[in-house]
Amino acid sequence: MSTVAYDGTALLGRQLRRMRNNPGLLILTQTMPISMLLFFGYVFGSALAVPGREYRSFLVPGLLVATAAGGIMAGMFQAAQDTHRGVMDRLRTLPISRSAVPLGQAAADLVVTAAGTVPFLLVGLAVGWRVEGGVLEAAAAVGLLLLFRFAMTWIGIFLGLLTRNEEAAGQLGGATFLLPLLSSAYIPTAGLPGWLRTAAEWNPISAVATALRDLFGNAPVPTDGAWPVTHPIAGSLAWCLVLIAVFMPLAVRRYAYGER
Amino acid sequence: MHAVRGLDLAVAQGTVCGVLGPNGAGKTTAVRLLTTLLRPDAGSARVAGHDLVREAAAVRRHIGVTGQSTSVDGDLTGRENLCLFGRLHRVRAPGQRAGELLDRFGLTEAADRPASSWSGGMRRRLDLAASLIRRPEVLFLDEPTTGLDPASRALIWDAVRELTGDGTTVLLTTQYLEEADRLADDIALVDRGRVAHTGTPAQFKAVVGAYVEVVVADADVMVRAAAVLDRLTGAEPSFAPERGAVGAVTRDETLTLPRLVRELDAAGVPLLDVSLRPPTLDEAFLRLTEKDEEHAA
Numbered sequence: 001m002s003t004v005a006y007d008g009t010a011l012l013g014r015q016l017r018r019m020r021n022n023p024g025l026l027i028l029t030q031t032m033p034i035s036m037l038l039f040f041g042y043v044f045g046s047a048l049a050v051p052g053r054e055y056r057s058f059l060v061p062g063l064l065v066a067t068a069a070g071g072i073m074a075g076m077f078q079a080a081q082d083t084h085r086g087v088m089d090r091l092r093t094l095p096i097s098r099s100a101v102p103l104g105q106a107a108a109d110l111v112v113t114a115a116g117t118v119p120f121l122l123v124g125l126a127v128g129w130r131v132e133g134g135v136l137e138a139a140a141a142v143g144l145l146l147l148f149r150f151a152m153t154w155i156g157i158f159l160g161l162l163t164r165n166e167e168a169a170g171q172l173g174g175a176t177f178l179l180p181l182l183s184s185a186y187i188p189t190a191g192l193p194g195w196l197r198t199a200a201e202w203n204p205i206s207a208v209a210t211a212l213r214d215l216f217g218n219a220p221v222p223t224d225g226a227w228p229v230t231h232p233i234a235g236s237l238a239w240c241l242v243l244i245a246v247f248m249p250l251a252v253r254r255y256a257y258g259e260r
Numbered sequence: 261m262h263a264v265r266g267l268d269l270a271v272a273q274g275t276v277c278g279v280l281g282p283n284g285a286g287k288t289t290a291v292r293l294l295t296t297l298l299r300p301d302a303g304s305a306r307v308a309g310h311d312l313v314r315e316a317a318a319v320r321r322h323i324g325v326t327g328q329s330t331s332v333d334g335d336l337t338g339r340e341n342l343c344l345f346g347r348l349h350r351v352r353a354p355g356q357r358a359g360e361l362l363d364r365f366g367l368t369e370a371a372d373r374p375a376s377s378w379s380g381g382m383r384r385r386l387d388l389a390a391s392l393i394r395r396p397e398v399l400f401l402d403e404p405t406t407g408l409d410p411a412s413r414a415l416i417w418d419a420v421r422e423l424t425g426d427g428t429t430v431l432l433t434t435q436y437l438e439e440a441d442r443l444a445d446d447i448a449l450v451d452r453g454r455v456a457h458t459g460t461p462a463q464f465k466a467v468v469g470a471y472v473e474v475v476v477a478d479a480d481v482m483v484r485a486a487a488v489l490d491r492l493t494g495a496e497p498s499f500a501p502e503r504g505a506v507g508a509v510t511r512d513e514t515l516t517l518p519r520l521v522r523e524l525d526a527a528g529v530p531l532l533d534v535s536l537r538p539p540t541l542d543e544a545f546l547r548l549t550e551k552d553e554e555h556a557a
Contacts, residue, residue, distance in 0.1 A: 010344060013344070014336065014344050017340055018333065021335055085329075087332070089331050091348075093323065094348050094349060095320040095321040
């Protein structure tokens with residue numbers, strides 16, 4: 001296990017150095033959610049029946065989760081790029097643990113996500129969002145958010161190792177922007193027509209967004225709806241653990257065997 | 261479909277085995293199999309004394325691999341790349357080792373710039389340096405100089421010779437007979453996934469000989485030149501009328517360029533150009549297949 005940790009740390013360092021050498025992409029991915037908060041919060045917020053500040057309080061946790069779902073795209077692009085450019089082949093011929101490479105990638109992603117949450121929440125505070133519950137609950141909300149990101153990254157790594165092509169991964173990754181649209185990330189699901197509402201409420205993003213709103217004290221838990229939304233914390237944990245349990249071994253296996 | 265089938269090869273420690281073959285012969289597949297990147301569906305191999313399938317982890321500890329495309333991280337600097345691979349290889353002082361290798365391959369000046377900004381030749385040298393970060397027992401080089409400038413090629417050739425001096429075993433694939441001739445102790449000619457011929461470079465040259473080509477101004481002269489080549493080489497001359505060229509394979513080592521020019525001059529053949537060179541892989545291949553057919557007949 002210590003070798004996994006050692007190799008994983010070296011590979012985590014690799015990812016962080018890459019970002020330092022190439023900060024453009026990092027700045028873009030970190031400022032994207034902030035611009036979305038401002039556009040959605042003021043443009044959509046003004047058109048909605050709910051008062052603007054109230055919508056922005058609803059939106060901040062939703063955007064945090066929508067951004068975390070982008071872990072699919074980030075994980076996929078990185079894994080496909082490494083495969084496409086031959087770096088994965090070099091890593092596969094090294095005497096290192098088979099799980100160290102994807103683990104290092106997922107760990108680096110978590111570090112960046114955690115760091116990116118800070119400026120986003122500061123802008124949130126500036127537009128009227130507040131922690132309206134306890135500090136412990138707020139910390140739990142951030143923990144849950146990172147767990148969700150971790151799960152999303154593993155889906156992405158697996159898909160990236162599967163596609164093995166930078167461009168295909170980039171295009172497929174773009175499609176993941178659609179996922180939060182069919183969820184309660186940006187809008188309450190209660191107003192949706194029956195079948196659409198059911199689909200949106202079974203979207204893992206809805207469970208996590210509802211859980212974050214509950215833990216930050218921004219909005220009450222809905223009393224009716226699908227189980228993951230009416231029990232958002234248990235629902236979120238269940239979603240994350242199931243997704244990690246499925247995609248982490250798939251990704252490690254895919255990495256270890258390559259095209260064998 | 262099998263890219264490699266019945267490939268039988270043994271390489272002695274501290275020697276260079278040149279695996280020579282045309283595109284699609286199965287060279288890269290063979291290297292991917294031997295470096296644990298692919299799993300064979302049948303057969304077995306030992307690399308540095310370890311079974312390829314059952315002891316893949318042990319094999320990885322003893323090999324270095326430079327593939328056909330560069331496999332360093334373009335977003336990292338050259339030094340960062342080498343330090344990373346050094347750390348993953350458990351090299352004691354990765355920074356120091358990285359510095360040595362950057363120096364060895366003439367990369368020190370560019371060392372702290374991202375590798376993506378380097379030229380192709382520099383990246384290939386970095387790739388080779390990465391494979392040597394912990395002196396491997398067996399080094400695999402898959403067409404290491406294809407598409408490289410002469411200076412980078414010379415640096416890589418020197419490095420390979422130096423390594424075998426230290427006892428490293430090298431398996432090198434190439435499309436160039438010249439490269440195999442310069443570097444290899446033994447050559448294996450691979451075609452359609454199997455070994456077609458093996459031998460030392462000297463044995464290969466004795467079989468495939470050299471290629472004489474004469475370029476003249478018109479068709480009449482071409483016929484006279486062909487007669488001279490026929491007499492000197494004893495081989496059937498081949499014609500490329502569009503270039504005014506006539507050529508033949510020779511295995512006569514006393515046939516030097518001055519003698520060739522004298523004989524042609526004596527026969528009154530006005531020359532535009534004349535050359536005596538090792539045959540290309542295609543010509544060698546053709547020659548070896550002809551020889552097989554002669555044996556069969």
